[in-house]
Amino acid sequence: MLDSMGVPSSPTPTASFDPYPPVTASDHPSFIGMEDQEQSHAAIVSLSPADPAQRSTAYLVAVGQSYQLPSFSLPKFWGEVEAFPAFWSVFSVAVHNNITLPAPVKLLYLKTCLRGKALDLITSYPIAASYPHAVRAILAVYGCPDVLRSRLLEKLAQMPASTESIPAQFTTLSALRGLWSQLQHLNEDSGSISTLNIIQSKFSPRTRQKVDELKKAITYTLTVEVLLDVVEIALEQQSLRSTEGA
Incomplete structure (x- = not known):
């Protein structure tokens, strides 16, 4: 509201941000033997670490499951500190807080989204049981207020x-x-x-x-x-x- 001189009569309230719609996932598990699992994981590891997108697809095929993220594209993060909050807010909703995704798949999505020095920070993390460690590493560098x-x-x-x-x-x-x-x-x-x-x-x-x-x-x-x-x-x-x- 403005007064007679055109000056705002009170500070402008901060608009509330409506986050992204609830994440949905389609989960179709299939049972595969231990021998098949070992062969599948070996095939994933043999892929080039520089191609996380291929590894992500290979993992989903290997475990016999398909996952569906929201229709919007996940953002890319190149390591600019000031751009991290916007990136992480989207990634958290779509991937990090998505309980239908197993940790290895989350790590593959994370590696797919990172670029440059941000990706270099977690490139060496293996797929199995490394997602929490990768997140801590990223937040320690880019999430410090x-x-x-x-x-x-x-x-x-x-x-x-x-x-x-x-x-x-x-x-x-x-x-x-x-x-x-x-x-x-x-x-x-x-x-x-x-x-x-x-x-x-x-x-x-x-x-x-x-x-x-x-x-x-x-x-x-x-x-x-x-x-x-x-x-x-x-x-x-x-x-x-x-x-x-x-």
Whole structure:
């Protein structure tokens, strides 16, 4: 809700995210002898470790079972710390928390999704009984909140300032909202003066001046969420005046 000056009367609430639909699986077990199992596992191990997708298919054929994941494609993760939360949230729903999948199959799916240095981290893990160890290794490197927070704040500081163009500033605003959304999940201080100053510095002098004018009407604590809303208002007002003057 906006007041008479166009300033938000209260901080914008964080929208709740509806995760992916329940995972379903089709399980068709077949009974095979120990000798056949040993031969099948030997065939899997003989496949190239660099081709986890082939090994995944071979394992499912070997154990005589078929599994079906949701229709969307699993994301790939290349080892960028700031991209890990988005990757893991999808992988957890589709694979990690899928009780119909045995651990060896989960490991094969994980290896299929990883790329580069992230895959190198767990390439040497054998198929049998290694999934929990592989997950711990991945989370230890990429799931540390302090490391992720530091990387995101560094990315925020290094983000180039926008040009004078209103569309370009809207693009910058969108990028800042996305970055701050990740920091929010890490409980970053939304009232940090340094963070507020860094965010405002990403816009043109004219926009910063308009933001300072709008902030004078705010009677509650200024937070990053409020600042981003104020910046949006300032940009919309400039865009409207530009259209009227055309």
